[in-house]
Amino acid sequence: MIRLDTIGKQNGKQIVFIEASASLLRGEKVGLVGPNGAGKTTLFRLIVGEEQPDEGQVSVEKGTSIGYFSQDVGEMAGRSVVAEVMNGAGPVSELMAEMAELEAAMADPEQADALESVIERYGEVQGRFQELDGYSLDGRAREVLAGLGFSPEMMDGDVGALSGGWKMRVALARILLMRPDVLLLDEPSNHLDIESLIWLEAFLKGYSGAILMTSHDREFMNRIVNKIVEIDGGTLTSYSGDYEFYTQQRALADKQQQAQFERQQAMLAKEIAFIERFKARASHAAQVQSRVKKLDKIDRVEPPKRQQTIAFEFRPAPRSGEDVVQLKSVAKRYGSRTIYEGFDFHIRRQERWCIMGVNGAGKSTLLKLVAGAADPDAGTVQRGPSVKLGYFAQHAMDILEDEQTVFETLQSSFPQAGQAPLRALAGCFGFPGDEIEKKCRVLSGGEKARLVMAMLLFDPPNLLVLDEPTNHLDIATKQMLIGALSQFEGTMLFVSHDRHFLAALSNRVLELGEDGHHVYGGGYSEYVQSTGREAPGLRS
Template sequence: MIRLDSISKQHGRQILFLEASAAINRGEKIGLVGPNGAGKTTIFRLITKEEAADDGQVAVDRGVSIGYFSQDVGEMSGKSVVAATLDGAGPVSEVAAELAELELALADPERMDEMEQLVERFGHVQARYEELGGYALDARAREILAGLGFAQEVMDGDVGALSGGWKMRVALARILLMRPDALLLDEPTNHLDLESILWLEEYLKQYEGALLMTSHDREFMNRIVSKILEIDGGELTTYSGNYDFYERQRAVNEAQAEAQYERQQAMLAKEMRFIERFKAQAAKAAQVQSRVKKLDKIEKVEEPRRRRTLTFDFRTPPRSGEDVARVEDVHKAYGSRTIYDGLDLLIRRRERWCVMGANGAGKSTLLKLIAGHSQPDSGRVHVGGSVKMAYFAQHAMELLDPTQSAWETLSGAFPLASPGSLRTLAGVFGFSGDDVEKPCRILSGGEKARLVLAKMLYDPPNFLVLDEPTNHLDMATKEMLIKALADFEGTMLFVSHDRHFLAALSNRVLELLPEGPRVYGGGYTEYVAQSGHEAPGMRA
C-alpha cells in the first residue's frame, strides 16, 4: 500500500535516513518510534509528498487516499466547528457552506424580492447535499466531535473562538471524518483529556484502514498497534508486536549485540597478544602471518550504540507534618455553575492522590485551591506544618523569562549550586550540549515543561501538586519522571490523562462526580477494578 524503498534523507548536516526501507500494508496499525529529531515527522511528510527523499523512492498505491494529522493545524476561522470539520469530507463541505448561506438569506427580510430565486436555488442545493450524503455526514461529524469532547452548543459556534488545543481536536475530527484508506497521526493525544483518548482508542481499534502513528502515550500505543517501526541512527527497523513487546525485544537485541561485540573484542585482543608476543620469532613466523591474514578477513562487529537512559535522583526532602493539606466544607462556583458544594478532603503524609473527573468537574480548581492560587467561596483550605509545596500547572511555562536561556534559568534559580550539578540536572531533563544555551522563547512546549520540572524538583519539596505534568513530554522523559517520583519520599496530589503515569504513582483516588466526590482507598488500578471504568462516565 505504502512503500519506502532505500530512502536517504539529510537535513543540513544531520543524516536522518540512509538507504532505509519499510512497508505499510492494508489494515496494519503501526506505531512509529524513535528519539526526538530522529525523523518521525519527516516520514509523514515523505509519504504525503510534502518533502522528497534525497535518494530512493516513496511509493503509494494508485487510488489510496491518505489523511494526515499534524501538530500544525493552520488558520481556522469564519466557520462553525461542524462546518470546519466537514471540510475533511471533500465537495460536500462546499455544498454545506452554500446551504448555510441560503438559509440565512431566506431568513433575511431585506432579500424578500429575491425569494423566488432563493427558494429555487435552495431546492437544488439541498438535493445535491442529500445526494452527497450531507445529512449523514453532518450527523457523523457531530458524533466524532462529541467523542472528542465538544458540547453540542460549541459545535455550532465559531471555530475561530476556540483555543489552539481545541482547534487541534477539530483538525483531528476532520481527518477522522474523511475515512481515508491510510491514517497518518502525529501525536493525536497531545491535547486530549482521558475521556477523549479512550473514545479515540476505540475508534482506531475499529478503523479498517492502515494506520501509522506517533504517540507519547504508552498505554494508547499498546492497545492499538500490533507493529512498531523504529527510526534509529538512519535505519528503519520493524518489530511485530505492541510497544511493550518492542521495548523487551529491543533490550534483548541490544544485549545480544553487546555480547557479540564483547566476544569479538576478547578474541581480537587474544590474537593481537599472540602476534605481538611471537612476531619477532622466526619459528612462529608462519603462525603469526596466518593469524594476521585471519584478522584481516574477519568482518568487524561495530560497537553497539548505547542509548543514554535518563535518571533523576531526588535528594531527601524535609519531612512534613502528618496532615499535609485539609479541605473543609469548601464551596466554589463560577457564575451559576457550582463546582463544589461542601467538599471535604484530608491529605496525609506520603499519600499520592490522583484526581479524576469529567471536563469541568473541578480537578484543576482543587489543585489551585490547595496551592493558594484560588480561594474558596466559603469553607477552609489549610496546608499543614513544615509543608514545602511545589505546584506545576500549564501556566507555569508561560512564566519563564523568554530572554533567558535554559542554563540562565537554572543557574539563576540556584546561584549557590555547583555548575557540575546543574549541568547534570539539565542533561537529565534533556538539555545536553548546546541545548542549554537555547533562549526560552524558542523552546517547544515539551522543552519548557522539562525546564519547569527541573527547576521545581532540584530543591526538593515535600508536597508536589501537579496539573498534567506529562503534557508534551516524550516517552523517555515520562519514564524518567515516573521512576524518579516512584522513589519520592513526600506527598503528591496530581491530575493526569496518562494511564501509565496514573497507575504507576497513585495510591489514593478522588473522583469528582455530579452527585458528589467519591474516594477510593487504592490507586488508579484499583479504581478501574472497583468502578468498572477507566475514566468517569466511560464504560470499562
C-alpha cells in the same frame, strides 16, 4: 499500500535516513517510534509528498486517500466548529459546497437560460452526495466532536474563538470524519483528556483503514497498534506485535548485540596483543601477517545505538507532619457556575491522590486551591506548618525567560549549586553536553516541560501538586519521571490523562462529579476494577 524503498534523506548536516525501507499494508495499525529528532515527522511528510527523498522511492498505491494529522493545524476562523470539521471531509464536503452553489444558481433569475443544465448537474452531484452518505455528514461530524469532548454549544460556536488545544481537536475531527484509506497521525493523543483519549482509542481500534501513528502515550499506542516501525540511526526496523512486545524484543536485541560486541572486542584485543608481541620476530612473521589480514576482513559489531535514559534520584525531602492539607467547607464559584460548595478534603502524609473528573468538574481548581494559586470563596484551605510545596501548573512553562539558556535558568533558580550538579541535573532531563546552552525561546514544548520539572525536583518539596505533568513528554522521559516519583517519600496530588502514570503512582483516587465527590481506597488500577470504567463519564 505505501512502500518506502531504500530512501535516503538529509536535512542540512543531519542525516535522517540511510537506505531505509518499510511498508504499510491494507488494514495495518502501525506505531512509529524513535527518539526526538529521529525523523518521525519527516517520514510523514515524505509519504504525503510535502518533502522528497534524496535517494530511493516512496510509492503510494494509486487511488489511495490519505488523511494527515500534524501538530501544525493552521488558521481556523470564520465558521462554526461543526462547519469547519465538515469542510475538511474530502469529496463529500466538496460536493456539499457545489450543491450550495447550484442551488443558488437555480434561484437566480439571471441564470434562467442555463437552468436546464444546472438542474442536470445538480442531479449528478446530489446522486454522488447520496452515495457517499452526505446527508448524514452533520450528524457524523457532531458524533466525532462529542467523542473529542465538544459540547453542543461549542460545536455551533466560532472555531476562531477556540484555544490552540481545542483547535487541535477540530483538526483531528476533520481527519477522522474524512475516513481515508490511510490515517497518518502525528501525536493525536496530545491535548486530549482521558475521556476523549479513550473514545479515540475505541474509534481507531475499530477503524477499517490503515493507520501509521506516533504517540507519547504508551498505553494508548499499546492498545491500538499491531506492528511497530522504529527509526534509529537512520534506519527503519519493523517489529510485529504491540508496543509492549516491541520493548521486550528491542531490549533482548540490545542485550544480544552488546554481548556480541563484547565477545568481539575480547577476541580483537587478544589478536592485537599477539600481533604486538610477535611482530618484531621473523619466526612469527607469517602468523602475524595472517592475523593482520584476518582482522582487516572482520565485520565489526557496533554496540547498541540506543541512548540509555539517565535515572534521576531525589535528594531526601524534609519530613512533613501527618496532616498535609485540610479543606473545610470550601466553596468556589466562577461567575454563576458553582464548582465546590461545602467541600471537605483531607490529605495525609505519603498519600498519592489522583484526581479524576469530567471536563469542568474542578480538577485543576482543586490543585490551585491546594497550591494557593486560587482562594476559596468560602471555607478554609490549610497546609501543615512543615509542608514545602512544589507546584507544576498546566502553564508552568510560561515562567521561563526566553533569552536565558537552560544552564542560566537552572543557575538563577539554584545560585548556591555548583556547575557539576546542575549539569548532571540537566543531563537527567534531556539536556546533555552543549544542549544546556540552548536558549529557552527555541525549546519545544516537551523540552520546556522537562526543564520546569528539573527545577521543581532539584530541591525536593514534600508536597508535589502536578497538573498534567506528562503533557509533551516523550515515553522515555515519562518513564524516567515515573521511576523518580515512585521513589519520592513525600505527598502527591495530581491530575493526568496518562493511564500508565496514574496506575504507577497513585494510592488514592478522588472522583469529582455533579453528584458530589467519591473517594476510592487504593490507586487508579483499583479504581478501574471497582467502577468497571477507566474514567468518569464513560459507560462501564
